[in-house]
Amino acid sequence: MRGFIRLAALFALTLTTGSLAAPVVKVHPGGVHDIVITSNNTVNATKPAPATSSTGPSRIKAVRDVSTNGQLPLALINNLDGSVNAYVTGLSSNNELVMLQPNGQWYYPTADPSQGTPQPINANIAIPLGPQGSTTNVILPDYISAARVWFAVGELQFFTVYSGASNGPSLVEPSAVNPSDPSAAVNWGFVELTNTEEGGLYANISYVDFVGLVLGMSLLSEDGSTQTALGLQSDAVSVICAALAAQTAQDGQAWDDLCQVDENDNPLRVIAPGDFLSTNPTAFNEYFSEYIDAVWAQYENSPLTIDTQAAAGEVQCTVQNDLLTCAGDNRGYAKPTASDIFGCNSGPFAILDGDNAVHYAVVPRLCAAFDRSTLTLEGGSVQPGLSSADYYQGTPTNHYSHHVHMHSIDGKGYAFAYDDVNPSDDVNQSGVVADASPQVLTVTVGGPSTS
Numbered sequence: 114m115r116g117f118i119r120l121a122a123l124f125a126l127t128l129t130t131g132s133l134a135a136p137v138v139k140v141h142p143g144g145v146h147d148i149v150i151t152s153n154n155t156v157n158a159t160k161p162a163p164a165t166s167s168t169g170p171s172r173i174k175a176v177r178d179v180s181t182n183g184q185l186p187l188a189l190i191n192n193l194d195g196s197v198n199a200y201v202t203g204l205s206s207n208n209e210l211v212m213l214q215p216n217g218q219w220y221y222p223t224a225d226p227s228q229g230t231p232q233p234i235n236a237n238i239a240i241p242l243g244p245q246g247s248t249t250n251v252i253l254p255d256y257i258s259a260a261r262v263w264f265a266v267g268e269l270q271f272f273t274v275y276s277g278a279s280n281g282p283s284l285v286e287p288s289a290v291n292p293s294d295p296s297a298a299v300n301w302g303f304v305e306l307t308n309t310e311e312g313g314l315y316a317n318i319s320y321v322d323f324v325g326l327v328l329g330m331s332l333l334s335e336d337g338s339t340q341t342a343l344g345l346q347s348d349a350v351s352v353i354c355a356a357l358a359a360q361t362a363q364d365g366q367a368w369d370d371l372c373q374v375d376e377n378d379n380p381l382r383v384i385a386p387g388d389f390l391s392t393n394p395t396a397f398n399e400y401f402s403e404y405i406d407a408v409w410a411q412y413e414n415s416p417l418t419i420d421t422q423a424a425a426g427e428v429q430c431t432v433q434n435d436l437l438t439c440a441g442d443n444r445g446y447a448k449p450t451a452s453d454i455f456g457c458n459s460g461p462f463a464i465l466d467g468d469n470a471v472h473y474a475v476v477p478r479l480c481a482a483f484d485r486s487t488l489t490l491e492g493g494s495v496q497p498g499l500s501s502a503d504y505y506q507g508t509p510t511n512h513y514s515h516h517v518h519m520h521s522i523d524g525k526g527y528a529f530a531y532d533d534v535n536p537s538d539d540v541n542q543s544g545v546v547a548d549a550s551p552q553v554l555t556v557t558v559g560g561p562s563t564s
């Protein structure tokens with residue numbers, strides 16, 4: 114029914130405008146009471162902000178000794194014709210909440226214990242990038258973890274909430290899944306990074322939750338080599354929104370609702386289906402049901418081999434009494450739901466305390482095989498086994514992940530939680546750059562430089 118109505122609407126629109134139907138979720142940015150606090154848009158410090166000698170305003174600004182070892186130079190290239198701000202959020206090596214100020218020093222946000230609602234951070238924490246084509250150099254003054262470098266065409270709104278005297282404040286970040294978030298109408302994105310003394314730098318561009326402002330990364334190492342994750346093509350959000358609308362016209366599923374548009378119908382971001390389901394739980398309801406039945410039927414009769422790519426080697430799995438059961442695994446797998454498949458962390462794909470090494474290895478490989486719909490393909494009885502050329506060729510599949518990879522310049526980047534599962538001889542799609550002694554991390558905003 115839904116599909117039929119959408120199809121009819123699409124034809125009507127195609128006739129009148131000659132283009133695809135507009136996507137349907139329009140953002141309506143709200144205020145502090147429209148913020149939805151979840152584990153996905155908070156960073157919780159375990160230590161309060163360091164005290165300064167003077168008491169006074171609730172916003173404490175502290176200057177600390179900076180260890181040169183922990184410094185990380187960032188080169189931020191603006192390829193957009195617009196005014197872009199960068200923001201850095203994360204936890205210091207002492208687990209204090211930090212943000213970077215334009216003067217290169219950490220700012221330590223605080224929270225007023227007497228306030229029940231999120232409190233806006235009003236300090237000067239926006240770092241303006243130079244005009245189109247320019248590079249803005251900033252230095253992270255010290256080690257940082259759970260960090261994000263945010264970019265926005267305009268300004269983002271960050272908040273804190275008080276979480277007890279012995280903890281630091283919680284940072285409340287813009288949330289892509291909430292169309293009423295105070296920052297919802299702003300085009301933004303981020304790269305995630307952790308830079309510690311023990312582990313060095315580990316940075317990624319993640320599309321696990323959404324695709325927004327287009328970003329790319331390149332990391333220069335001490336030996337002069339570089340690692341890159343080029344990110345998406347500059348018009349990726351519009352192109353993916355159009356592809357998802359076309360998919361909805363074909364199968365009637367809520368793919369087009371993954372696209373959020375501003376008040377002028379310009380696409381702002383595309384939400385991952387798992388995240389969309391967290392606020393729209395009935396979407397994609399029976400989407401995988403027939404496929405799951407076919408998978409279960411196939412592996413009742415012949416084994417599915419999971420290559421753990423670890424000490425356990427290849428393990429054989431078969432369906433017995435409706436449970437997929439793998440040799441050496443401490444427990445079996447019930448049929449997943451769409452939400453389990455998109456999120457890879459619930460139902461049969463939840464990893465519990467006490468699960469053994471085989472279980473830890475099977476969950477990502479099995480979930481990745483569902484998202485990529487490779488389980489009933491020829492050669493699909495060994496997972497991982499088929500090359501990335503075979504991913505997403507079956508139906509049903511994770512069309513979000515498919516289109517994100519199609520419009521990624523080098524095909525890299527996590528589009529679902531276990532996107533780093535690949536055959537050992539295939540390219541690692543993860544889009545991570547990492548180095549023990551990083552020299553410069555370059556982030557490009559708005560698509561790759563053309564020169």
Ligand SMILES: *[C@@H]1O[C@H](CO)[C@@H](O)[C@H](O)[C@H]1NC(C)=O
Nearest residue numbers: 150151152155156157276283
């Ligand atoms: C941080 O704390 C808040 C409230 O205290 C909680 O809702 C949220 O899930 C926590 N975030 C994380 C990442 O654990």
Ligand SMILES: *[C@@H]1O[C@H](CO)[C@@H](O)[C@H](O)[C@H]1NC(C)=O
Nearest residue numbers: 305306307315316317319527
């Ligand atoms: C991306 O990097 C951050 C920071 O290092 C890390 O917490 C997160 O788990 C990474 N995400 C993925 C999908 O690897």
Ligand SMILES: *[C@@H]1O[C@H](CO)[C@@H](O)[C@H](O)[C@H]1NC(C)=O
Nearest residue numbers: 151152153322387388391456
């Ligand atoms: C957090 O995001 C994940 C997807 O990355 C989603 O599965 C989960 O439902 C979200 N949790 C909340 C509390 O919104």
Ligand SMILES: *[C@@H]1O[C@H](CO)[C@@H](O)[C@H](O)[C@H]1NC(C)=O
Nearest residue numbers: 533534535541542543545547
């Ligand atoms: C791909 O790279 C990521 C990040 O370095 C790593 O965590 C993951 O284990 C790699 N995957 C494979 C199959 O080698």
